[in-house]
Amino acid sequence: MTEKIKNVAGKGKGFAAEFREFIMRGNVMDMAVGVIIGGAFQKIISSLVDDIIMPLISIITGGIDFNNMFVCLDGNSYATLEAAKEAGAVTLNYGTFITVVINFILMALVIFCLVKSMNKVAEKFAKEEAEAPATTKICPRCKSEINIEATRCPHCTSEL
Numbered sequence: 001m002t003e004k005i006k007n008v009a010g011k012g013k014g015f016a017a018e019f020r021e022f023i024m025r026g027n028v029m030d031m032a033v034g035v036i037i038g039g040a041f042q043k044i045i046s047s048l049v050d051d052i053i054m055p056l057i058s059i060i061t062g063g064i065d066f067n068n069m070f071v072c073l074d075g076n077s078y079a080t081l082e083a084a085k086e087a088g089a090v091t092l093n094y095g096t097f098i099t100v101v102i103n104f105i106l107m108a109l110v111i112f113c114l115v116k117s118m119n120k121v122a123e124k125f126a127k128e129e130a131e132a133p134a135t136t137k138i139c140p141r142c143k144s145e146i147n148i149e150a151t152r153c154p155h156c157t158s159e160l
Contacts (some may be wrong), residue, residue, distance in 0.1 A: 045107045066098050068080050070093045139160065144156070
């Protein structure tokens with residue numbers, strides 16, 4: 001019976017073995033670590049925006065609290081966003097959106113700086129690797145590739 005199933009389903013590894021092989025690939029594990037670290041990093045950036053940058057922006061703008069910037073769609077007015085939510089009002093929370101946009105811009109800036117510094121480090125290591133000396137050159141007349149020590153081109157016989 002199992003032989004018939006293998007013939008119909010296709011020969012090879014079982015589902016569990018294929019899944020185990022997929023999970024154990026290096027790039028999948030790297031991606032998982034990246035997602036976990038990215039989630040923790042997102043919390044740091046959110047705290048930076050919510051606890052440090054937004055209060056500074058609030059001071060600069062004269063005490064504007066972006067979290068309480070909203071439009072109540074039922075026509076009533078409420079002092080705070082929490083009061084509107086407690087009353088069950090439908091609100092358009094554009095202040096929260098502004099905070100999330102600032103959060104995104106800061107996250108993008110930090111990631112850009114990290115990638116830029118990693119590229120500099122990679123470039124530095126690439127320069128340290130000794131480049132192999134050239135063993136060929138191009139003939140100025142016929143543009144053929146010739147030995148670097150040649151004094152005459154073997155293709156067009158011009159003197160070099």
